[in-house]
Amino acid sequence: MLTIIFDGIAYGMLLFILAVGLSVTLGLMNFVNLAHGAFAMAGGYATVILMNAYGLPFLATLPFAFAFAAMIGLALERLLYRRMYRRSHLDQVLFSIGIVFMAVAATDYLMGSQQQIIHLPEWLRGRIEVAGVAIGAYRFFLVVVCGALVVALQWVLARTRFGSQLRAAVDDTRVARGLGIPTDLIFAATFATGSGLAGLGGALGAEILGLDPTFPLKFMLYFLIVVTVGGTATISGPFAAAILLGIADVAGKYYIPRLGAFVIYFFMLVVLLLRPNGLFVRSGAR
């Protein structure tokens, strides 16, 4: 029981790292980026290539996964995404689906359609006992890493100058710009960081979520749930949503394997019926 909860938490934290960039993009520019999963996939493949072709250890590849995805994110943001901010949601949806399709097909072409396997180092395999609960070493590692990231993110947002500028820009872009905050720059940086985090999540999650060219399509719904349920105004909202979703998904698949896949849809349905605007909505948020 506790093992399942722990697994769920690890899974949820992973989802959070994957989706947090999307939540900021949505909150900041009201931009529906369905292609967010593509950045995660880019990070995952970066790790796979570095490990298999260049023999780098798993941990050493993680910064590259982050940097690779962030660079792609930055380039795309400067070239294409920025033109889309003022467009209708339909345009944004079509545009990002187009990006997803291109990413899926290109990855298929370059890497083949098979599942990619990551060989974890010895010390991350197996199980360890913590306070009488048997947990997978890798899950534990995930919780530690993602937990640290969450704390760091929260700190950046709440305590640094960049964080307060970002929050101001999310709340009211026009006034923030009027006050001399370089919203354009902030947005590019945030987009790149969000993409980078997705890439890192993709690399960390390759072991648990699996990695193949259809990754962005498979997890599109998960990201959307995290963001819609959690809201875009805070970090804690999506975080709680991701943890809930993770636990629900893992527990569902464990206890009722036949109907396990339906649990998240049920979760989505219930939340939507009770709180159509998400679980954690600040009053007055747009």
Added chain:
Amino acid sequence: MSEIVGNSRERARRSAAASSRWRLPELAFWGCAVAAIFLLPSRHLLLNEIAIVGLFAMSIDLILGYAGIVSLGHAAFFGVGAYAAGLLAKSGYVEPASGLLFAGAIAATVGFSASFLVIRGSDLTRLMVTLGVALVFVEVANRFESVTGGVDGLLGISMGPILGLFEFDFGGTTAYCYSLCVLFVMFLIARRIVNSPFGTSLRALKENRMRAGAIGIPTAKRIVAVYSISAGFAGIAGALLAQTTAFVSLEVLDFARSADGLLILVIGGSGYLYGGIIGSIAFALMRDALSTLTPAYWLFWMGAILVALVVVGRERIVDCAKALSLRVRGQPK
């Protein structure tokens, strides 16, 4: 006061009559579709597919072009219709036309229940819901193998003659004629719907939902209604595919199908009903050309087309077409 009301009513009636009048290009369009039966005798299977996909895109047009709802999961209803028609035929009832009505009714009912989720929340929630509903159906069809055949698909469908008169043939001639008739009938219904006061209120709702609500349009009810109708249309398209190909697979529920539908509609232009059909023709031609170049990576080109369309601007293409048609007719801009 009453005079003004009477006046505006008269004007409204006249404008409705004007917008529902048949124009020459429309007649020519359907004439071409009929002529294709004789002019392209070897391409009937492809034409059949174009008609079906066109009907599917038209169903999306009803909610997107007229009510402004972006759906990522319209294939759900297409698939429900396909499975309903397939299962009905397998259970021994093989008459296609009434099977079509049955499948359409089932899909519309499902759409009706789903619409209560769709009216909640923002655009973003709606994307999640429509996508989620479609995925639920994929999962259901996948899990209940004993009924749907799971990944193998629904095999062994054999249809009887249409209305007891016309047998399906291998060349697809009956299939195309059948699909074309159904497409035309559905088009007439859709045309009637969008030119009615109901259709006008939908457009008002698309422009500005709050204002539409303020002038007394029951927005939620309207969306429920149009969503159910559109689901019924999609279901009939799916049923047509199941009946004319005698096969249903999980692919009918695929996300790619929903995305295809959106792309087709965007190519053809939304909000005037023909967009779906025209887009479907363009789409089939493009796929034909591009998949001979790189068969496996068709998806890449589709993505590229989507991105290019949006970056260039959808409106600009429509404007070009409009300017062109004006110039052809010799009218000043």
